[in-house]
Amino acid sequence: MPILAGMGKMNKISGFLWLLLLAAPAMAQSDVDAYPLSNAKRILFLGNSITYAGDYITFFESFYITQYPTSKAEVINAGLPSETVSGLSEPNHADGAFPRPCLFSRLNSVLKKTKPDVVFACYGMNDGIYLPFDEARFAAYKTGMERLRSELKAVGVKRVIFLTPPVHDDSEKGLGGYNLVLDQYARWLLEQRETQGWEVIDLHFPMRTYLKERREADPAFRLANDGVHPGEEGHWLMAKTLISYFNPTVNQSPSREAYLSSTPSMGELYGLVSKRQAIMKDAWLTYTGHERPGMKKGLAIKEAKKQYRKIEREIRNLHK
Template sequence: MINSIFFMAKKSFIGFILFFVLFQVKSQETIKIPEKANKILFLGNSITYSGQYISYIETYLTLKYPEKKLEFINVGLPSETVSGLSEHNHAQGKFPRPDLKERLHRVLSKAKPDFVFANYGINDGIYLPFDNERFKKFKDGILWMHNEVAKSGAEIVHLTPPVYDGPNTAVYDNVMDIYSHWLLSKRYTDEWKIIDIHSPMKGQLQKERVQNPKFTFAPDGVHPNKEGHWVMAQQVLLSLGENTSAQFNSIEEAITEFENGKKALELIEKRQAINKDAWLSAIGHERTGMTEGMSLKEAQLKSKKLKKQLTMLLNQ
């Protein structure tokens, strides 16, 4: 009798896990990076600048498809918005939030991307309760960005904002819910390519808190930790058709099947760290306090050496 109950409980648990994995797989629309695309650019704020989710995506795809020659360019800028809004005393009055409008044309002309992932929203409500005027500025900024990227000839994919988990969580995450739902609606009204980051992160957060009420993806309420960045990367990978990524709880798990997976991740993270500051400095921006990057030429030389090491590693 006890064995029978145990078997049924185990079967139910496995069924739940399979349902959760299948739900993740089904919840994202399939997006394809064109075969001719070479430069994949990521726009966003400090979450994108920190770049773990970008490195995870690049590592996973590089290990699985070493024959593909994709260049992943991170031009995320901390504090940035598309709404042009800023708190009255942002950063203790040191500087207002930078506005993407100030630099997007330079980003597109210098980087010349073929494919763009854009992740905005978390800063755009400036951490206040919902307000229609602020919402309008966010929507206007997103529409402007979308059109400018499209005019450049690149395809653009929008990511909904990550989950908010800081002070007044219910109030501001409600704002992020609204912003996310509007972005998702553009799938149907305008056939935009949208990847939902917000809902899966929120669902996973709630699931984890059943067992651990103190669990969080963002210790400071805004910036995801490694686990949060993996959930973000996972949703992008699922949208790209990498359905097996749903079964892994971390990038480390995802790359264990590859002999040199860990070393490949280290090399890619190192290259990304060099390149992102070089790109930001080459493009120019109005955000004070940023690390001055080396020249783009110097960064590309260092990057080339790291890429060579990576190629040798993958060919072992």
């Protein structure tokens, strides 16, 4: 709200609340002002299987390379399928094969070995355990997110950016099923942005609006065939929202295909980044360690970094 436009209402708002309203946007921008994304050395993504799938991260890294061509920042995908920040799990998760892993069982190792200065974190989808809203589960999620931010700040991460959980696309109940839980989780994160100065990018509600509009025109339309894991279009919506936070002109790209053809080399760049991300995400998970059975064993980190540098040379040759 512009200050002059609000002066006439000041007598209706307590002095404390007025100062809070003015201070919240400034707090939310503090990390941005103190540490521009262009200064990053290592950018870490934490999350569950949606992050591990990583297509939205591939788009982000492709954007980052073109936006900051002189930067040599490494974008690291450390997403782990089934993971939560709440520490909760269904009694019979994965047909009883294993409980959901909790981020905090591996976070210290991940931070020690990746040494990030910027961290994106996307949690919530698994934290409600696919059950109706419950205050105890909600409290566990909030506690986990607060702990995550505190631990990242404690080790010197310059910029912590939370992503609200993607939409849940229920085959029978649509947006009126488990997505109602995610609505609450996303709203809480956005409240932290306004009241505590957290940096939060909202993926959830833009995806919710898009899905609702498409479903009204075509009731069979889906963003996630299993309700949870977005397909290409869903990952593009996530990427578009994420990238446009840093460069609003990306919102002018009407589709994934249009973005990939927006410059002569973008499609090729995306392909190289995708290939590199596929190698590195498994290498980093293996190197940093985790408690989730059934994951692919990655290359030894030394060998993976050789592959990284080889593809890096190909990427740099695109811009000569």
